Structure formats: C-alpha cells, structure tokens
Amino acid sequence: KNEVEQSPQNLTAQEGEFITINCSYSVGISALHWLQQHPGGGIVSLFMLSSGKKKHGRLIATINIQEKHSSLHITASHPRDSAVYICAASGNTPLVFGKGTRLSVIA
C-alpha cells in the first residue's frame, strides 16, 4: 500500500513569503496530484504531474520520481492562498491522499 506523507502539517507565513510544501510517497506511481481545500470544504485540483515541473500563476509543482518526492511552491504568497493543500498519489489503485498541510498567510 502506498503511504503518502506531507510536511509540514501546519504553516503560517507572512504575505509575500515564498512557501514550500513537501510530499513523499513510498511506492512507484503514475502521477502525483496537488489539491487545494478552502474553508467551507470544496476541493479543487491544482496540478497533476508525472515528471518535471508545472507552473500555474504563482504556483509551481515539481516531482522527483527517483526520490519519490514532490514539492508545491507558492511565490509571493497572499492571504487568499490560505487553505489546506493535499497531495495524492495515483497508481494502479484509487488515489492515496496525504493528510494535508494547513497554510495560513497573514497580511
């Protein structure tokens, strides 16, 4: 069974800071997902990547397949980025989720 670990569990940042959230998994995967959950519960998919790097606005996701590790970076963080960020591993079975990283960005 794939184990997905995220760090840190909680993160508080000042507006404008560069933020990194880490995700590691134990078994080879076909893709790694990053999702965002806002207060109130809705979950949206941010990225799905199987290699290299993807960028969308101020968000950047990277993955190192050999090291079984992915990172989500947020540049120039803003209070509206406050949310729970969840990584999930995709393989031959349904997605396995990490427990999430709760990010608070303070103005």
Add this chain to the structure above:
Amino acid sequence: NAGVTQTPKFQVLKTGQSMTLQCAQDMNHNSMYWYRQDPGMGLRLIYYSASEGTTDKGEVPNGYNVSRLNKREFSLRLESAAPSQTSVYFCASSYWDSAAGNTIYFGEGSWLTVV
C-alpha cells in the same frame, strides 16, 4: 455543466437511523468514489466504482453500502448510523486519458453528525 453534485449538504442523524447520501456527475466519467474526511486523518476511501455496474471496497467500508445506479449516480448508504460515522463525506468522479492521466473532480461535501 454542474460537475459533481452531492446531497444533502448537512444532516443530523440519531444513532441507529439510516440515510443515503446521493451523488451525481454530469461529465460522463466512468469512475466514482466516496471518501470521508476526519480531522488529522485526511481523505479516506470508503467505496469506489470503476465503471457502471461495479463497486469495490476502499480503506474504510465497514458500516456503509453503495449503489452505482447508472453511469451518473453513485449513492452511499448508512444502514444504522453510529457516532463514529460523524464526518464530512465527499463524492468524486474521475476520468483517465493518455495525455492528462487521471483527473479527479470533487463534490462540495456533506457534513454528517450522528448523535
């Protein structure tokens, strides 16, 4: 195009009562899922359906049943609710293609309290 719609959004049950959470997707996805989310536990898979007519147990299936009524609908039933089933429930659907891989969409969640 509503995406994934689940109902009800909030529900309070007494121990021993039964209820069904409804989920429908209008994206013609083959795969559908039910998850529960508890503080500090992350999203845990209850049941999933890889295609119409099939269902499989996930990580935490005890106390639940599911029905894949057709390609659009996937319902979750609690036959005899217990306080341990107090949680937020998410329905999701996904599709796979060779270019994008597995893309998943979530409903807005159902908050269930069992007293």
